[in-house]
Amino acid sequence: MTVIATRQPSTSDLPGIRGDLLARVEQRLEQYTESERARWKQTNPRAAQPVEAVIDMVSRGGKRLRPIFCLSGFLAAGGDPASAAAVDASAALELLQAFALIHDDVIDNSALRRGRPTIHVHHAGEHSARGWLGEARRFGEGVAVLAGDLALVYADELTFDFPPAARRLWGELRTELIVGQHLDVAVAAESVVDPQLSRWIAVCKSGRYSIQRPLLLGATLAGRTDLAGAFEGYGLALGEAFQLRDDLMDAFGDPGATGKPAGLDFAEHKMTLLLTLAVERDARIRNLLVRDGDTPWDADLIRQVLEETGVRATVERTIGELVDRAVTAISSAGLDPAWTDEFARLATLVAYRDR
Amino acid sequence: MTVIATRQPSTSDLPGIRGDLLARVEQRLEQYTESERARWKQTNPRAAQPVEAVIDMVSRGGKRLRPIFCLSGFLAAGGDPASAAAVDASAALELLQAFALIHDDVIDNSALRRGRPTIHVHHAGEHSARGWLGEARRFGEGVAVLAGDLALVYADELTFDFPPAARRLWGELRTELIVGQHLDVAVAAESVVDPQLSRWIAVCKSGRYSIQRPLLLGATLAGRTDLAGAFEGYGLALGEAFQLRDDLMDAFGDPGATGKPAGLDFAEHKMTLLLTLAVERDARIRNLLVRDGDTPWDADLIRQVLEETGVRATVERTIGELVDRAVTAISSAGLDPAWTDEFARLATLVAYRDR
Structure with a gap:
């Protein structure tokens, strides 16, 4: 039994190893976006709003399908579980997905995403409720377009060392x-x-x-x-x-x-x-x-x-x-x-x- | 006179050298976007449409302010005029500007850009003229949002070797x-x-x-x-x-x-x-x-x-x-x-x- 365990050390606990990496993906996502939020908040609370929209979408969860496949491909190919590369790549894929969903929801005029109001609907609602100037729809969609843009840039930032x-x-x-x-x-x-x-x-x-x-x-x-x-x-x-x-x-x-x-x-x-x-x-x-x-x-x-x-x-x-x-x-x-x-x-x- | 010319070889014809590099920026922009257009057209003519929107915006000209400053910074710092680095960076800056303008025009609901209808207005108009399904405004803005996204990705592709x-x-x-x-x-x-x-x-x-x-x-x-x-x-x-x-x-x-x-x-x-x-x-x-x-x-x-x-x-x-x-x-x-x-x-x- 010891021999078998030694022969297949990396596959004896696949779900456990991948689960640990997935947890690190969540930490990476949170650490990266929260440090951005803190940084921009110092300039002006409004400067942090697009970051907060990205955090909102990412923290809604979802299946994390792309990170699961990325980590599985990495581990199945013999990648070192201690390496940060696949964790960063998985976090980048999830930010890219946030970008795609935020823009897609505007383009399709979707009201709900992951059980909650979509980003543009949320911001259009806030615009109406506060009686701000201009058209609520354009404001909500504008905020969402920029938040999606930011998610795309953030996704890319995590691929810096690829x-x-x-x-x-x-x-x-x-x-x-x-x-x-x-x-x-x-x-x-x-x-x-x-x-x-x-x-x-x-x-x-x-x-x-x-x-x-x-x-x-x-x-x-x-x-x-x-x-x-x-x-x-x-x-x-x-x-x-x-x-x-x-x-x-x-x-x-x-x-x-x-x-x-x-x-x-x-x-x-x-x-x-x-x-x-x-x-x-x-x-x-x-x-x-x-x-x-x-x-x-x-x-x-x-x-x-x-x-x-x-x-x-x-x-x-x-x-x-x-x-x-x-x-x-x-x-x-x-x-x-x-x-x-x-x-x-x-x-x-x-x-x-x-x- | 020869001595002076030898002492300042790179500054004796500043506008000329920078002009040559600016011309190479235009070539790089055209070559990159046209190869993308050709590639996607093979899949389906519709797949080339967002690329064509990017080409449309880039080819409208503009002041090329960011390329001029990038090339000036490069040359003033003693960069080698034969190097491709500053040309790629300048083309990237211009594609980034195309991204910013396309999305900005949607967000501000601008009708004209560089003397011609903005991307979203153009596509909303085509939608109406052809009597396509759905709301013309949403279609035009959707096409523009995606075209802007693509310009952002393309800009980034040119920074690959930075x-x-x-x-x-x-x-x-x-x-x-x-x-x-x-x-x-x-x-x-x-x-x-x-x-x-x-x-x-x-x-x-x-x-x-x-x-x-x-x-x-x-x-x-x-x-x-x-x-x-x-x-x-x-x-x-x-x-x-x-x-x-x-x-x-x-x-x-x-x-x-x-x-x-x-x-x-x-x-x-x-x-x-x-x-x-x-x-x-x-x-x-x-x-x-x-x-x-x-x-x-x-x-x-x-x-x-x-x-x-x-x-x-x-x-x-x-x-x-x-x-x-x-x-x-x-x-x-x-x-x-x-x-x-x-x-x-x-x-x-x-x-x-x-x-």
Whole structure:
């Protein structure tokens, strides 16, 4: 038994080791943002407001999905748990996510995020309540735009010491995220029905941004860029499953569990991956989505047709197949078996996060 | 004569050398953004749209003030004109400025920038014209927010190879810019009359962001961090002059010359440095600015009182004194006399850019 423990010292307590690192990510986030808040507060309490908005969003929690994948990629690649590199990278990913959420909420006009009013709604409300000058909507959105900008800059500050290969990855990850967001907006406005494009957006925003690139960032910081192929196979398949689950949760989910209103994608005319798959399968769906001026989509009818045509059930099967594909891809990486098992467990967790 | 030419080889043709580098900055901007546009266009023409918005803003020209100061700081500090470092830094500063302008125009609801419709107004117009789904205003602002985000990321990509001291400066410059923008928004909404705070905002946004930090970035890339003190003295004084000129041009300027409507600060209830100085000097101004619900300020009356009370003339004198102070600060730096003269010339150019 002692021999086994010595042979696999780093995998005998995977959740424990990663848990310790995740706790350090939280500390890093708090320490960095609080020192910024304290610094700007000395200039003027108002100067600390955008920092406070960033802290507000980061401290709302969330799944910490990207840090989990980054740390897992780092540890599975043999990274030193005592190193600060993967902790900083994970904190940077979470600040980048705060940036994305704050701006996304403005762009989508979302009212709730992680169960609380979004940043722009909160500040527009304060503007109204205090009777400040100008338009409350513009003020709230302006504060949120700047707070998101600040989160983007802070995310980047934590990548200061990255080696060149990791910096390149970081640059690509940010660019893809923004282009993916724009495509979401454009496709919704133009009501584009293009399954290939919708799948590309899902790959870009969920596969690459949320899973593949965080994994590879961790592996790169551990010096194992050779894992790129396996992590790409795993990340892209699981990313598509992630996006399909997201779409299903938005369409059929319980707002109490998701922390945001149901049917928001429908309200915003989002041509989600779910809907494009549905259109491919049944012409009735297309008719429901055909635009008629600014008439809102009939969310209840769409839900009903998604059920009746069997699209919902098919998408559930597709999610299962994508998880299998992700697990197969990671199995070929030659990782320590304990890590292969852990990645399979993570795949299930992500694809069935509504359970 | 040959001896003199040999003693001062780098300063005998200052405008020429800096002009060559400025031309390389334009090439770098074009080459970088066009390669991004080409790359994303392959995915989908819509994926290239945020890149095209960045190109649109950058290619509108502008004074290239920050590149000029960055290159001047670099060359005055003895930087090698053949090096790419200051060219990349200058291109990064210009992309950062594109980010700031695009987001600022959304936040201020500006219609024109550099004589053409702002990015959000352009895209809102396209949305309306094509009868796309959703609200045109939200679409236009969403596209602009994402385009600004992309410009921020691109700016950062060009700082990839900076040495640590320059990276730290770059980080501070971006953070200050965003905090300064937020203070502008907050002070306008709350109609804060606080000359010290308004001066701090001017120092932050104009002094540090536009002059001092670009200069110091150039000098740091040339390995001369010892110039920090002189450049701070020059940059902060000249920055205040710059801001006062900006305020005067907004209040009294000719829209044909400035490329944007006159009196925008008044329309947005901006508590500019000009107005805070005016309030300190004459109580009538304060009465004009006292808020009465959302009633717009009476721009013509404010202009009239600024003239009658002599505030406009006093501010002109202050600008002259600030230029003197800037020139004195730079004279103590021990630069080559040709550069001392050039910095004096730049100070006049910046402070009297309406002429």
